[in-house]
Amino acid sequence: MTEPIPxxxxxxxxxxxxxxxxxxxxxxxxxxIGYATAFRRGGAPVxxxxxxxxxxxxxxxxIMILGAARxxxxxxxxxxxxxxxxxxxxxxxxxxxALPANEIALSKLWLGLPLRAAIVIYGVGLLPVFVLPIAYAxxxxxxxxxxxxVERVRELGRANRATAEYCGPTAIANHGLxxxxxxxxxxxxxxxx
Amino acid sequence: xxxxxxxxxxxxxxxxNATRPAVVTVGxxxxxxxxxxxxxxxxxxxTANDFFVAGKxxxxxxxxxxxxxxxxxxxxxxxxxxxxxxxxxxxxYIVLPAAVTNVMGAWVLAKRMRLLGEARSLITIPxxxxxxxxxxxxxxxxxxxxLVGIVGYMATNALAMGVVxxxxxxxxxxxxxxxxxxxxxxxxxxxxxxxGIYNDVFQGTLMAVASVLVFLFVLNFGGGLGEISRTILAHxxxxxxxxxxxxxxxxLSFFFVFSMGSLGQPQAVHKYYMLRDPLQLKWYPLLKTxxxxxVLLLYFSVGVGVKAFVLSGRxxxxxxxxxxxxxxxxxxxxxxxxxLVFSGVAAATMSxxxxxxxxxxxxxxxxxxxAFGRRVKNELRWGxxxxxxxxxAAAITAQxxxxxxxxxxxxxxxxxxSTLVPALAVGLNWQGATRAGAIASITTGLIVTLALETxxxxxxxxxxxxxxxxxxxxxxxxxxxxxxxxxxxxxxxxEIDPDVRLVMEL
Numbered sequence: 001m002t003e004p005i006p007x008x009x010x011x012x013x014x015x016x017x018x019x020x021x022x023x024x025x026x027x028x029x030x031x032x033i034g035y036a037t038a039f040r041r042g043g044a045p046v047x048x049x050x051x052x053x054x055x056x057x058x059x060x061x062x063i064m065i066l067g068a069a070r071x072x073x074x075x076x077x078x079x080x081x082x083x084x085x086x087x088x089x090x091x092x093x094x095x096x097x098a099l100p101a102n103e104i105a106l107s108k109l110w111l112g113l114p115l116r117a118a119i120v121i122y123g124v125g126l127l128p129v130f131v132l133p134i135a136y137a138x139x140x141x142x143x144x145x146x147x148x149x150v151e152r153v154r155e156l157g158r159a160n161r162a163t164a165e166y167c168g169p170t171a172i173a174n175h176g177l178x179x180x181x182x183x184x185x186x187x188x189x190x191x192x193x
Numbered sequence: 194x195x196x197x198x199x200x201x202x203x204x205x206x207x208x209x210n211a212t213r214p215a216v217v218t219v220g221x222x223x224x225x226x227x228x229x230x231x232x233x234x235x236x237x238x239x240t241a242n243d244f245f246v247a248g249k250x251x252x253x254x255x256x257x258x259x260x261x262x263x264x265x266x267x268x269x270x271x272x273x274x275x276x277x278x279x280x281x282x283x284x285x286y287i288v289l290p291a292a293v294t295n296v297m298g299a300w301v302l303a304k305r306m307r308l309l310g311e312a313r314s315l316i317t318i319p320x321x322x323x324x325x326x327x328x329x330x331x332x333x334x335x336x337x338x339x340l341v342g343i344v345g346y347m348a349t350n351a352l353a354m355g356v357v358x359x360x361x362x363x364x365x366x367x368x369x370x371x372x373x374x375x376x377x378x379x380x381x382x383x384x385x386x387x388x389g390i391y392n393d394v395f396q397g398t399l400m401a402v403a404s405v406l407v408f409l410f411v412l413n414f415g416g417g418l419g420e421i422s423r424t425i426l427a428h429x430x431x432x433x434x435x436x437x438x439x440x441x442x443x444x445l446s447f448f449f450v451f452s453m454g455s456l457g458q459p460q461a462v463h464k465y466y467m468l469r470d471p472l473q474l475k476w477y478p479l480l481k482t483x484x485x486x487x488v489l490l491l492y493f494s495v496g497v498g499v500k501a502f503v504l505s506g507r508x509x510x511x512x513x514x515x516x517x518x519x520x521x522x523x524x525x526x527x528x529x530x531x532x533l534v535f536s537g538v539a540a541a542t543m544s545x546x547x548x549x550x551x552x553x554x555x556x557x558x559x560x561x562x563x564a565f566g567r568r569v570k571n572e573l574r575w576g577x578x579x580x581x582x583x584x585x586a587a588a589i590t591a592q593x594x595x596x597x598x599x600x601x602x603x604x605x606x607x608x609x610x611s612t613l614v615p616a617l618a619v620g621l622n623w624q625g626a627t628r629a630g631a632i633a634s635i636t637t638g639l640i641v642t643l644a645l646e647t648x649x650x651x652x653x654x655x656x657x658x659x660x661x662x663x664x665x666x667x668x669x670x671x672x673x674x675x676x677x678x679x680x681x682x683x684x685x686x687x688e689i690d691p692d693v694r695l696v697m698e699l
Contacts, residue, residue, distance in 0.1 A: 121493075
């Protein structure tokens with residue numbers, strides 16, 4: 001069971017999440033610059049797509065790490081599938097950009113497609129299917145959710161519902177009223193209404 | 194570009210008349226099953242919780258198939274293959290993100306939203322935003338953003354339903370719209386999301402079966418993917434380049450908008466609340482990804498297959514790219530398979546419409562009153578009333594003006610993405626995100642999307658090649674979210690309730 005970070009501790013101690021946020025931000029900025037260059041008079045420069053080719057995998061990797069990070073334990077064994085998928089996307093896009101456009105009728109086909117198309121369709125579009133969902137399932141109890149976690153949250157839910165009973169049905173939905181109502185929590189249900 | 198593709202797939206296509214005894218029979222059977230499921234579900238809908246989140250009691254397989262069903266619109270069956278026919282593999286960048294989006298959504302949103310539902314009895318996406326930031330303003334603003342997007346999506350889907358039903362039964366577009374919306378409304382208002390979910394299960398299964406059968410048929414008819422590729426390479430090799438006839442920037446832009454943007458699509462994200470047991474999330478991404486791959490087989494195979502058949506003279510040239518699927522179905526495939534796919538297209542539009550109607554009703558009867566510190570006394574009754582009003586409004590809008598509907602349909606996906614992804618997807622995973630950051634980000638997404646789409650629609654402004662309003666709005670919203678949260682970071686720790694903090698830490 002992971003202990004939650006007490007509120008008084010600065011969030012910045014969590015290096016995994018911090019790194020993921022930096023990656024996410026830098027990825028988005030790279031993509032934004034890529035778009036911005038397209039507004040130039042001569043159109044987007046040849047390097048603009050490269051910013052997206054790198055920025056997109058970094059952004060996806062960043063947000064996945066942010067979502068998968070658990071307490072201060074980070075992402076544990078998930079770093080391998082995450083690195084793999086970010087690399088597959090980056091290499092796939094880069095190969096599509098860098099390899100020569102020489103598709104002809106007699107081109108060698110890879111599973112029915114010319115090389116660059118095969119890299120994109122099978123690499124970018126299919127390879128992650130065999131890695132990420134399986135990694136998610138295999139690490140689910142240790143990294144994502146277990147019965148103990150669910151019970152802790154259900155306990156909170158029961159407490160919240162009890163608060164709502166004391167404070168009226170809008171207490172939970174009207175954010176912030178929970179605290180205002182807490183001093184009255186020892187009253188009989190609905191006594192205050 | 195994304196949106197235009199979507200609109201052309203769902204609105205501007207005049208589907209050919211497919212009225213044949215077999216097509217009509219399958220169509221009638223399809224509607225009979227829908228009615229049967231709806232009657233069953235209506236008897237089990239007793240509370241607002243049942244109506245909006247199916248009592249949080251849906252099993253894994255049902256939820257997965259339903260989620261696949263609402264993730265795929267009629268675009269995957271009509272407009273998408275047409276886009277591949279026109280621009281080649283560049284159109285694949287719309288669906289390639291499916292390889293990562295489901296599991297990304299599971300890590301980023303599913304667990305936290307499902308647990309928040311458990312802790313706070315939440316039933317909507319704005320609920321989650323409100324709880325995360327302890328802010329009625331953020332909840333109300335996100336509700337408004339979703340409602341604006343839904344208006345467009347609903348009108349688009351109403352018209353799409355009219356087009357498909359007219360094609361199957363030959364009843365005329367106007368009657369098609371009212372029949373489609375009438376059936377959808379009947380099950381949405383009576384059985385709420387419970388009816389929606391189990392109809393989605395039926396519809397999703399139908400779509401997957403139709404897609405796989407068409408995929409196998411096309412490969413068999415074309416002599417395998419290799420032969421199909423050889424034919425295209427001999428005539429127009431650019432189509433099988435990695436970007437097709439798009440620029441690399443445009444193709445990659447598709448990937449960005451449809452990958453990150455998936456985290457803000459309410460019809461899919463809302464489903465996370467409904468899973469009976471949160472521990473069943475374990476297999477959800479795997480099952481959903483496999484389901485989506487099956488449903489999207491038609492998208493790829495019809496696009497490249499019909500191109501090859503036309504280039505080799507086995508099919509006549511198409512009047513427009515969007516005729517790729519109908520032409521293949523009516524001229525080549527067995528009529529029963531055609532009937533199945535036409536019903537699948539109807540299923541896709543009805544499934545999406547039902548989901549949006551339900552979310553819209555929840556916003557009007559739940560989120561907006563909560564934003565003003567009030568609660569509607571009988572959310573179930575008012576949910577049903579608003580469901581009827583939304584459906585009627587969508588049908589009337591769809592009938593009145595195709596042009597206006599096209600405009601409304603343009604910004605749905607982008608609006609959801611730019612207003613919800615930073616505040617919801619990042620915010621639920623970053624304790625440093627602040628209320629001010631969320632509100633600024635949602636406002637930015639809303640204003641930038643509406644402003645850019647409106648000026649582009651009225652031709653006041655033209656985007657450079659490869660850039661879309663959705664993409665610009667999403668990156669703007671992200672950057673504003675980060676900057677404002679950083680500037681107001683001192684407040685971050687005080688803006689999270691302890692139970693929400695626990696959910697964010699797990």
